[in-house]
Amino acid sequence: MADNTNSNYQDQFFKEKHKEEMKYQVITFAMMIAFTIIAFGLVVGDFSKYLVVPIILVLAVVQVLFQLYYFMHLNQKGHEMPSLMIFSGVFAAVLTILALTTITWI
Amino acid sequence: MSTATVEKPGFGATLWEYLTTVDHKKIAILYLLGGGFFFLLGGLEAMLIRLQLMLPDNNLIGAQFYNEIMTMHGTTMIFLAAMPLIFAFMNAVVPLQIGARDVAFPFLNSLGFWLFLFGGILLNLSWFLGGAPDGGWTAYAPFSIWSSTHGFDFYAIGLQISGFGTLMGGINFIVTIVNMRAPGMTYMRMPLFTWTALIASVLILFAFPALTVGLFFMTFDRLFGANFFVPEMGGNEIIWEHIFWIFGHPEVYILVLPAFGVFSEVISTFSKKRLFGYSAMVFATVLIAFFGFMVWAHHMFTVGMGPIANSIFAIATMAIAVPTGIKIFNWLFTMWGGSIRFSTPMLWAAGFIPTFTIGGMTGVMVAVAAADLQYHDTYFVVAHFHYVIVGGVVFGLIAGTHYWWPLIFGKVLNEKLGKWTFWFFFIGFHLTFFIQHFLGLMGMPRRYWKFLPGQDLEVGNFISTVGALLMAVGTIILLYNIIKTSVNGERSSQDPWDGRTLEWSLPNPTPHYNFKQLPLVRGLDPLWIEKTQGNGKLIPAEPLNDIHMPNNSFLPFMISLGLFITGIGVIFRPDSNVAYIAIIAGLVIAFGSMFIRSVKDDLGYHIHKEDLEEEGAGVE
Numbered sequence: 001m002a003d004n005t006n007s008n009y010q011d012q013f014f015k016e017k018h019k020e021e022m023k024y025q026v027i028t029f030a031m032m033i034a035f036t037i038i039a040f041g042l043v044v045g046d047f048s049k050y051l052v053v054p055i056i057l058v059l060a061v062v063q064v065l066f067q068l069y070y071f072m073h074l075n076q077k078g079h080e081m082p083s084l085m086i087f088s089g090v091f092a093a094v095l096t097i098l099a100l101t102t103i104t105w106i
Numbered sequence: 107m108s109t110a111t112v113e114k115p116g117f118g119a120t121l122w123e124y125l126t127t128v129d130h131k132k133i134a135i136l137y138l139l140g141g142g143f144f145f146l147l148g149g150l151e152a153m154l155i156r157l158q159l160m161l162p163d164n165n166l167i168g169a170q171f172y173n174e175i176m177t178m179h180g181t182t183m184i185f186l187a188a189m190p191l192i193f194a195f196m197n198a199v200v201p202l203q204i205g206a207r208d209v210a211f212p213f214l215n216s217l218g219f220w221l222f223l224f225g226g227i228l229l230n231l232s233w234f235l236g237g238a239p240d241g242g243w244t245a246y247a248p249f250s251i252w253s254s255t256h257g258f259d260f261y262a263i264g265l266q267i268s269g270f271g272t273l274m275g276g277i278n279f280i281v282t283i284v285n286m287r288a289p290g291m292t293y294m295r296m297p298l299f300t301w302t303a304l305i306a307s308v309l310i311l312f313a314f315p316a317l318t319v320g321l322f323f324m325t326f327d328r329l330f331g332a333n334f335f336v337p338e339m340g341g342n343e344i345i346w347e348h349i350f351w352i353f354g355h356p357e358v359y360i361l362v363l364p365a366f367g368v369f370s371e372v373i374s375t376f377s378k379k380r381l382f383g384y385s386a387m388v389f390a391t392v393l394i395a396f397f398g399f400m401v402w403a404h405h406m407f408t409v410g411m412g413p414i415a416n417s418i419f420a421i422a423t424m425a426i427a428v429p430t431g432i433k434i435f436n437w438l439f440t441m442w443g444g445s446i447r448f449s450t451p452m453l454w455a456a457g458f459i460p461t462f463t464i465g466g467m468t469g470v471m472v473a474v475a476a477a478d479l480q481y482h483d484t485y486f487v488v489a490h491f492h493y494v495i496v497g498g499v500v501f502g503l504i505a506g507t508h509y510w511w512p513l514i515f516g517k518v519l520n521e522k523l524g525k526w527t528f529w530f531f532f533i534g535f536h537l538t539f540f541i542q543h544f545l546g547l548m549g550m551p552r553r554y555w556k557f558l559p560g561q562d563l564e565v566g567n568f569i570s571t572v573g574a575l576l577m578a579v580g581t582i583i584l585l586y587n588i589i590k591t592s593v594n595g596e597r598s599s600q601d602p603w604d605g606r607t608l609e610w611s612l613p614n615p616t617p618h619y620n621f622k623q624l625p626l627v628r629g630l631d632p633l634w635i636e637k638t639q640g641n642g643k644l645i646p647a648e649p650l651n652d653i654h655m656p657n658n659s660f661l662p663f664m665i666s667l668g669l670f671i672t673g674i675g676v677i678f679r680p681d682s683n684v685a686y687i688a689i690i691a692g693l694v695i696a697f698g699s700m701f702i703r704s705v706k707d708d709l710g711y712h713i714h715k716e717d718l719e720e721e722g723a724g725v726e
Contacts, residue, residue: 076567081284085280085308085311088308089312089314091399092312092313092399095399095400096316096352099348099403100345100348100413100518103348103403103411103412103415
């Protein structure tokens with residue numbers, strides 16, 4: 001019986017944890033929808049191009065991070081190596097695009 | 107399935123075994139043979155270049171042929187000799203150094219080799235099918251676009267196919283090193299060769315896509331009427347240069363970092379000392395890789411990017427001297443106070459340090475953007491990059507050949523001949539290339555078919571050619587040594603150099619499953635720890651159990667063959683409609699083989715515990 005109680009504690013722990021995770025997922029999902037609405041709103045509303053483009057880009061980056069960290073579980077343990085590789089790849093790609101756009105195509 | 111074979115397998119069986127093998131140790135031998143063949147081919151081309159430039163106004167070979175030879179020398183040496191030889195040692199050593207039974211994806215490993223080989227053969231077929239590429243190994247547009255022969259079609263398709271193989275190999279080694287280390291083998295306990303193999307693989311993963319894209323553009327420009335590099339049609343020639351060097355500069359580090367790894371192993375082993383500043387060495391390796399992506403435009407200072415871009419890339423380039431300097435000093439401090447044995451591998455390591463330092467110093471010189479306008483496209487640059495590529499990579503590969511030959515083939519190469527190789531090659535190398543710095547400063551441009559008399563270039567070029575001949579003698583002695591050792595060399599002990607890392611703990615010859623029981627790693631230089639603090643044998647980390655092994659497969663060969671046939675078809679499609687047959691047939695073979703691979707379950711086999719026990723105790 002003692003074992004059973006023990007496993008009950010464990011169940012309880014995982015239940016709490018899953019609940020918390022679910023909460024974060026829902027919050028992120030809601031925020032992503034909000035972001036999308038904001039982005040649409042900015043385009044529909046007659047704002048300056050120099051305001052709209054940077055905001056949309058920032059929102060896009062945040063959405064990608066949400067996607068990676070909450071929906072694709074990059075925030076969990078054991079994902080250090082994949083995230084290191086992802087960000088190194090992003091670094092190499094951004095550097096390339098940055099250089100080509102600033103040096104070559106002006 | 108019984109694995110014990112008593113009788114010696116016949117020639118056909120051996121050939122079939124190697125055509126289908128997925129064993130990393132046998133694939134290493136295949137890479138060594140393939141890379142070695144192309145190394146000799148590239149060397150032959152180098153000899154023709156030097157013989158043509160031995161005398162002023164020489165007419166040994168024609169101008170067009172000279173251009174082809176010069177282009178193919180560079181392309182062959184970088185893509186078809188240095189890369190596969192690096193992969194040969196990574197295959198032979200890395201799984202053993204981290205205590206693994208194979209790489210993560212044995213099938214992909216085999217596919218990577220066959221793609222490289224068929225890509226290399228395709229590229230070299232251009233010699234017989236209308237002329238090799240003739241616009242320099244960098245294939246700058248518009249040379250590559252307006253070149254009238256099929257040469258650059260072979261270049262684009264051949265390198266594309268072998269590039270797939272390299273990319274697969276790189277991914278394979280990242281996964282292997284991250285996931286398959288033996289218990290206790292933490293990142294900071296990995297031998298430096300494994301570290302450099304990991305970082306080089308990461309560089310491959312990020313740099314090769316740029317080459318893939320560039321070659322794709324070139325293929326479409328040349329064969330399908332696209333205009334990526336044609337300014338009149340809205341394209342831009344400079345894009346090729348950027349894309350090529352975004353790949354090309356990390357490529358230099360892909361080659362030289364594993365060579366650094368070889369030297370770190372060799373110097374530590376033959377000085378009987380732990381590597382000095384191990385963590386600084388790891389840090390320097392990572393830093394070099396990081397900087398490697400931010401310096402490509404130093405190949406293009408004369409393009410006209412403007413003073414700001416030039417300055418940024420110049421400073422980033424000079425910054426690389428810092429981690430490289432850290433490495434040089436750490437090697438020196440490893441030797442300091444060590445009990446040094448000058449066996450052949452150590453001789454190469456000792457020769458490497460001053461040679462590479464000279465190459466590094468001229469590197470900082472050409473990194474000064476303003477001064478580079480003078481050096482650019484002269485023999486000064488040729489001298490510089492041969493000092494780093496030959497002095498770093500080739501010395502490293504030959505050191506590795508001597509050092510790991512007993513591990514791969516079970517026999518120690520002849521020491522006396524090894525030393526002869528070293529002295530001929532080393533003196534020949536400096537004779538060839540040191541004088542070229544001054545030829546460059548005197549204004550001799552690179553890639554020219556001939557130079558004229560009366561410009562004070564005669565003596566320098568003659569000395570250079572004499573040096574090249576000495577290097578050829580050194581290489582021939584190495585070949586003789588290899589043949590002699592293979593024919594009547596004696597089987598060596600399992601640990602001929604008194605090694606420090608896991609690969610020397612295995613019996614000779616290495617069993618095909620490598621480790622009977624995975625070893626427990628108690629620190630850096632695990633074998634040395636067991637030698638000094640234990641009984642000299644590694645402690646097993648697991649009970650003896652069944653070992654799961656992959657089956658051999660002929661499909662990698664067929665997939666590569668299919669792509670090869672398609673490649674030839676694509677190249678000759680503008681000439682004849684018959685080529686469509688080749689394209690379709692090749693694609694059917696390649697995708698058919700992939701289909702078979704996908705639908706047929708191939709779960710491998712098990713070596714049973716009882717059979718292992720019968721063979722006797724392994725690691726105890």
